[in-house]
Amino acid sequence: MADNTRRPEPRYGNRPTMKDVAARAGVGLKTVSRVVNGEPGVTPDTERRVQESIDALGFRRNDSARVLRKGRTASIGLVLEDLADPFYGPLNRAVEEVARAHGALLINGSSAEDPDREQELVLALCARRVDGLIVIPAGHDHRYLEPEIKAGVATVFVDRPAGRIDADAVLSDSFGGARSGVAHLIAHGHRRIGFIGDQPRIHTASERLRGYRTAMADAGLAIDDDWVSLGTTAPKRVQDAVVAMLAGPEPVTAIFTGNNRVTVTVVRVLAAHDRPVALVGFDDIELADLLNPGVTVIAQDAAALGRTAAERLFHRLDGAADAPSQVVLPTRLIARGSGEIPPPAEA
Amino acid sequence: MADNTRRPEPRYGNRPTMKDVAARAGVGLKTVSRVVNGEPGVTPDTERRVQESIDALGFRRNDSARVLRKGRTASIGLVLEDLADPFYGPLNRAVEEVARAHGALLINGSSAEDPDREQELVLALCARRVDGLIVIPAGHDHRYLEPEIKAGVATVFVDRPAGRIDADAVLSDSFGGARSGVAHLIAHGHRRIGFIGDQPRIHTASERLRGYRTAMADAGLAIDDDWVSLGTTAPKRVQDAVVAMLAGPEPVTAIFTGNNRVTVTVVRVLAAHDRPVALVGFDDIELADLLNPGVTVIAQDAAALGRTAAERLFHRLDGAADAPSQVVLPTRLIARGSGEIPPPAEA
DNA sequence: CATTCCCCTGACAACGTTGTCCAGGGCCTA
DNA sequence: TAGGCCCTGGACAACGTTGTCAGGGGAATG
Numbered sequence: 072m073a074d075n076t077r078r079p080e081p082r083y084g085n086r087p088t089m090k091d092v093a094a095r096a097g098v099g100l101k102t103v104s105r106v107v108n109g110e111p112g113v114t115p116d117t118e119r120r121v122q123e124s125i126d127a128l129g130f131r132r133n134d135s136a137r138v139l140r141k142g143r144t145a146s147i148g149l150v151l152e153d154l155a156d157p158f159y160g161p162l163n164r165a166v167e168e169v170a171r172a173h174g175a176l177l178i179n180g181s182s183a184e185d186p187d188r189e190q191e192l193v194l195a196l197c198a199r200r201v202d203g204l205i206v207i208p209a210g211h212d213h214r215y216l217e218p219e220i221k222a223g224v225a226t227v228f229v230d231r232p233a234g235r236i237d238a239d240a241v242l243s244d245s246f247g248g249a250r251s252g253v254a255h256l257i258a259h260g261h262r263r264i265g266f267i268g269d270q271p272r273i274h275t276a277s278e279r280l281r282g283y284r285t286a287m288a289d290a291g292l293a294i295d296d297d298w299v300s301l302g303t304t305a306p307k308r309v310q311d312a313v314v315a316m317l318a319g320p321e322p323v324t325a326i327f328t329g330n331n332r333v334t335v336t337v338v339r340v341l342a343a344h345d346r347p348v349a350l351v352g353f354d355d356i357e358l359a360d361l362l363n364p365g366v367t368v369i370a371q372d373a374a375a376l377g378r379t380a381a382e383r384l385f386h387r388l389d390g391a392a393d394a395p396s397q398v399v400l401p402t403r404l405i406a407r408g409s410g411e412i413p414p415p416a417e418a
Numbered sequence: 419m420a421d422n423t424r425r426p427e428p429r430y431g432n433r434p435t436m437k438d439v440a441a442r443a444g445v446g447l448k449t450v451s452r453v454v455n456g457e458p459g460v461t462p463d464t465e466r467r468v469q470e471s472i473d474a475l476g477f478r479r480n481d482s483a484r485v486l487r488k489g490r491t492a493s494i495g496l497v498l499e500d501l502a503d504p505f506y507g508p509l510n511r512a513v514e515e516v517a518r519a520h521g522a523l524l525i526n527g528s529s530a531e532d533p534d535r536e537q538e539l540v541l542a543l544c545a546r547r548v549d550g551l552i553v554i555p556a557g558h559d560h561r562y563l564e565p566e567i568k569a570g571v572a573t574v575f576v577d578r579p580a581g582r583i584d585a586d587a588v589l590s591d592s593f594g595g596a597r598s599g600v601a602h603l604i605a606h607g608h609r610r611i612g613f614i615g616d617q618p619r620i621h622t623a624s625e626r627l628r629g630y631r632t633a634m635a636d637a638g639l640a641i642d643d644d645w646v647s648l649g650t651t652a653p654k655r656v657q658d659a660v661v662a663m664l665a666g667p668e669p670v671t672a673i674f675t676g677n678n679r680v681t682v683t684v685v686r687v688l689a690a691h692d693r694p695v696a697l698v699g700f701d702d703i704e705l706a707d708l709l710n711p712g713v714t715v716i717a718q719d720a721a722a723l724g725r726t727a728a729e730r731l732f733h734r735l736d737g738a739a740d741a742p743s744q745v746v747l748p749t750r751l752i753a754r755g756s757g758e759i760p761p762p763a764e765a
Numbered sequence: 766c767a768t769t770c771c772c773c774t775g776a777c778a779a780c781g782t783t784g785t786c787c788a789g790g791g792c793c794t795a
Numbered sequence: 796t797a798g799g800c801c802c803t804g805g806a807c808a809a810c811g812t813t814g815t816c817a818g819g820g821g822a823a824t825g
Contacts, residue, residue: 086569088811099775104813112773129565134545135485136811139780144482146525146546155511155721157504157704164502167527176542178493178525180514195523198481199493218476222433335705342708357504358682358705361689374502435781446805451783459803483781486810 087128096124107132138200147384148196149179150189151207158331158354158373159207162229165377166205173385175202184273186210197224203384205229205377211272213238225387229380231274232397239387240397241380243371245275245353248402249282250289252351252369253327255404257290261325261349261414265298265316267309267337268329276301279329279353298323304332306339313340317348324414325349331356338366349412355405365407375400434475443471454479485547494731495543496526497536498554505678505701505720506554509576512724513552520732522549531620533557544571550731552576552724558619560585572734576727578621579744586734587744588727590718592622592700595749596629597636599698599716600674602751604637607761608672608696612645612663614656614684615676623648626676626700645670651679653686660687664695671761672696678703685713696759702752712754722747 089103096103098121105113106121113121124130138144149166151159163179170177178196182189189209193216196204203225206213211234220226220238228240256264266283269276280301287294297319300312313336316323326341326348328334334352341348355370379398404410436450443450445468452460453468460468471477485491496513498506510526517524525543529536536556540563543551550572553560558581567573567585575587603611613630616623627648634641644666647659660683663670673688673695675681681699688695702717726745751757 090811093775100811101775101777101813102773105774108813114773117773129569131541131545131566133486133547133811135482135491135547136780137813138482139480139486139782139810140812140814142780153511154514155507157507160502160504160507164500164528167501171527176525176546177527178523180518180524181511194478198478199523200480200482219478222476338705338708356705358685358703358709361685362705362708363710437781440805447781448783448806449804452804455783461803464803480781483810484783486780486812487782487784489810 086133087130088133089130091128092121092124092130095128096120144200144202145174146176146178146199146201147203147205147381148193148199148201149177149205150182150192150196151179152182152184152209154179154181156332157357161374162377165374166381169378169381169385173388175385182207182209184209186212190215194219203227203388205380205384206233207231208233208274210234225384227380227384227387229376237395239380239383239395241376241383242397242399243275243376244399244402245278246282246285248369248371248404249279249327249329249353250286251282251402251404252353252367252410253283253286254289255367255406255410256325256327256349256351257286257292259325259349259411259413262292263295263298263321263323263325263414264292265300265313265323265326266329267300267312267316267326267333269301269304269333271301276329283327295321304330304336306336309333309336310340313337317344317346323348325351325410325412328352330354334366334368338362346415347412349410349414351404351410359405360407362409364409364412367404367406367408367410370403370405372400372403433480434477435480436477438475439468439471439477442475443467491547491549492521493523493525493546493548494550494552494728495540495546495548496524496552497529497539497543498526499529499531499556501526501528503679504704508721509724512721513728516725516728516732520735522732529554529556531556533559537562541566550574550735552727552731553580554578555580555621557581572731574727574731574734576723584742586727586730586742588723588730589744589746590622590723591746591749592625593629593632595700595716595718595751596626596674596676597633598629598749598751599700599714599757600630600633601636602714602753602757603672603674603696603698604633604639606672606696606758609639609761610642610645610668610670610672611639612647612660612670612673613676614647614659614663614673614680616648616651616680618648623676630674642668651677651683653683656680656683657687660684664691664693670695672698672759675699677701681713681715685709693762694759696757696761698751698757700749706752707754709756711756711759714751714753714755714757717750717752719747719750 089100093100093103098117103121106118147170167177180192182192186209197219205227207230208228213233213236217236226238228238232240253264268280271277302308326337328337331354334356351367353369355368359366359368436447440447440450445464449460450468453465494517514524527539529539533556544566552574554577555575560580560583564583573585575585579587600611613627615627618624649655673684675684678701681703698714700716702715706713706715
């Protein structure tokens, strides 16, 4: 039996290793390591020889091996709901900037709002031994993360709190934002106000609904069952909801929308509607100022969410061991016109 | 000197390893490996014992070690220009979906349009031994990638071709799209048409400029130097360009914009302008249909770009060794009103 | 000139996993 | 009953890197 079949697998295209570099330069393995890592204690002459070998062979350090040896991967994981959602773009970018400032790479993926997929993704990241995790949770039970957190994987939740475990979280003030948005509509004379939101199992969605209910109650207004519609953000679903609210003898005169995707669809439907209907939306949307009327929104600062979460994460990685905390960032009402439409004069 | 200082570094919070699991279950190391990987050759009874130990200890396989041993990381790198740019969201998402379908994770980062940062990021990904790379290049010289590609890192460029090396690329038809967009304006009677684009060193920007020039030449129209403005997409810069084009005795009557960010700014400026000015923009923008007038655009399919590139990448990873090729995806003109504004009647 | 000290260098083990190979035991067949 | 085969399980090396430690040579000092 020939023994040239020893190589078990097609390796990394047989990349040169430090051993190869060392052999070519006629030095020891450790000396190469020193040069590669810029450690002191190498003569300029030796260093030059090693560097020459590195360039000639096209050597690049294998970080997998390095990670295995050192125990830190210098990478963090980001699990969000949908990479394509414009709301998460700035958040993603902000996290990346902070990671970069700390010399870490970012591994990310979308859960597509599916708890199983979230878990799968999170655990895959843990198996990669990311140093930390930033998660926009889709599910409501994160006990599966307990062994990981106990084992030292720093974890920060963003946009929505963790379910059934105690963990850091950075949130926007969904309740307060929705409450002030609805109060804004009430202040402009509306009494029949609709709410179209995301699925109630999503924390932000239910908080915003709560804000709506509270604002209505504060003003002593009763809420008709037909005025509240919760469900997916699919355009068809939202469109049907708007149409239903605007039909009948007592249609709503204003609508509060629970997130950017809902808002966009509602704007489209209202543009085709004959009567003006007031609108305030949660989340800012691009070009909202150029529409006619401009769309009044409750803006949250996605970049600040991401930045705050990432900074918290690295703070933990630097050794902070204080109790998990929730940070709530304020929202801001931006009046652009659609929220200031008065209700039609009552018959 | 006490010898309890042997542990060199703060490791992964001392996570249990297969060795720990094996010891607890009273089996050999390889048996644990077999159970973890679902390999055959383990009695149900033994398997149950091992599984119990895994659960009890909270063991999770260390993929770093696995990668080191196996030579494949099951991860791909994506380097794009700006994670926060809405154009790249769907692209990012499409790449992720394909990666997921192939069981790979996605590591990504932004180059911020800085060639040095692009190189730094790409090489960091190579050091991680990603199986493949998808790059939206910021620089024009990718010879630094040659050793990596030779070593087996599959690489596909998207949106812009690679510089000075021969590599796969998936592009949108920038030239043809711009040409047809400008032709559209000409067909609606415009003769003095401005072009506001991104920095000319960016391939798509210069291709779109070329499309503009060709369409003008095709129609026998001369181009005044003042009609062309290239530079960053900073709102201030773009705004100044628009104002300049609309000033003077012979202002442009139509503008073609080179990308989504430029378009957005121009829409804002034109909204405040007294005379109507026709506009066609490269890249679709959200809510473009709801503006008044609707914004006519040359739409490219960002998701298709990402999907095509990722599929090409995995095709290569599956062993395809054909020559590098360029795929050009068509663009689509979407007329919504702004491009169909006629020029003012000449005095 | 001898001694000490420091600087440079390299041998070696270890990180956690998987591929290879071998041993032992049970079962089937002749 | 003996022989052989298959099935299960484990010992061992290797992946490429870095931390530890020890050795060797030169300079500085007495």
